[in-house]
């Protein structure tokens with residue numbers, strides 16, 4: 179078996195005196211579908227931020243594709259193929275939907291150099307998240323839910339090898355959850371490794387080949403989803419009440 | 420429109436402007452037109468940083484005056500150098516200073532960046548004021564030749580023509596940026612820097628490119644100034660009105676595209692020139708103030724934004 183695509187060791191992050199993450203150990207295999215769950219405030223998004231270079235972790239290290247990422251700025255990480263969607267969508271407000279996707283296509287994939295048909299790729303991506311007919315609209319015209327889809331499409335636009343979807347399904351109707359789920363699984367079948375952060379247990383369980391649980395900045399479980407959700411401390415900390 | 424056909428149209432407009440001004444048959448038209456064109460360049464330059472990337476620069480006067488003072492230095496050391504080359508040198512000097520200030524200040528966001536550029540202007544003015552070689556606080560006289568060196572006409576017509584050419588170049592560059600890879604990177608920075616970085620945009624590098632370009636064009640706009648005014652001192656070269664006008668013009672015209680600063684500069688610049696002749700020069704800042712207030716209330720996205728609604 180080949181070496182993991184992502185290796186996190188001893189990762190720690192503080193905000194002032196508050197320990198947001200401590201001693202995180204995590205490996206993700208190539209082509210894997212990993213679910214990451216945990217109560218609100220347990221540090222999931224902070225972990226994503228540390229992996230993608232949006233925040234700096236004080237301790238530990240992150241290796242992507244065999245390369246240690248210490249100190250590498252976010253834009254270089256996404257160029258290596260490490261992409262994420264933001265939990266609270268952060269669209270480029272003055273750009274149309276198509277132009278929103280154009281930015282990562284131009285900057286993260288070297289799309290221009292490789293002669294990719296940028297226009298067409300924008301259209302295809304918007305089609306995937308069923309926003310094609312709004313290509314020329316501004317993000318301000320979208321609903322919260324459409325904004326999440328745009329956020330996901332923008333993360334996919336960079337042609338990532340590892341995609342982290344941070345609560346991309348929150349607020350979606352069951353039908354829409356299924357659409358996004360199918361989309362992520364299709365992407366995974368094309369070889370993209372995916373980490374899915376999600377509260378909707380139905381989706382997490384349908385998607386994940388392995389489940390990791392964070393509670394109060396620590397990893398308390400890591401393994402087969404069905405086993406993990408039966409683990410007493412997980413039930414108590416997360417699924418309980 | 421493709422970039423090259425756009426440039427052709429610009430050149431045609433420029434020629435029409437030149438011959439139109441000549442038909443007025445009065446050298447005052449060239450003196451006034453020069454100032455308007457100078458503001459076309461300044462406003463366009465300001466907008467490359469302020470409008471495209473969203474970083475508001477209060478230090479226009481410093482970049483502008485540095486261009487002017489680099490010409491003073493060249494005038495005293497290499498008086499034979501043709502003015503277009505002096506303009507190029509002024510652009511390089513101010514562009515380099517833009518790059519340097521950018522490197523020191525672009526890690527600051529929003530208002531802090533703006534205050535830093537203001538501080539930079541004060542420091543530059545102090546340095547120039549204490550540099551006796553360029554006249555220090557007393558100022559310096561520069562003799563303006565009588566004749567245009569390249570065609571039959573007054574030197575002011577030559578200065579006008581140079582500023583016209585500079586306007587064409589600045590506007591063409593600004594427009595070319597807009598729909599280029601660079602332009603999308605700038606817009607992403609303006610909208611959300613964190614998301615831009617997460618989309619692969621090297622934000623610091625792009626901001627440095629914007630400051631260098633913006634500063635460079637401001638320096639080029641200032642480079643012919645000593646020959647225009649013939650007497651230059653720090654308080655007029657670094658005048659606050661350059662900074663104020665250069666911010667007001669894009670805001671009035673609209674910051675989202677190249678046309679905004681051009682419209683703003685032509686409108687405000689012409690009004691100011693007219694007021695200076697007919698009433699008093701003290702009126703010009705008042706005009707800016709009133710127009711700004713009106714636009715902030717009636718058309719917060721400028722003239723362009725008004726028509727695109």
Ligand SMILES: Nc1ncnc2c1ncn2[C@@H]1O[C@H](COP(=O)(O)OP(=O)(O)O)[C@@H](O)[C@H]1O
Nearest residue numbers: 193196198216217218219220221222223224225
């Ligand atoms: N930039 C920040 N500054 C201070 N505290 C933060 C910051 N970002 C997150 N936190 C805190 O870190 C903890 C983990 O947050 P987060 O990673 O967003 O949790 P999750 O995504 O699991 O809901 C929370 O208590 C949150 O308040």
Ligand SMILES: [Mg+2]
Nearest residue numbers: 222223224265
């Ligand atoms: Mg979160």
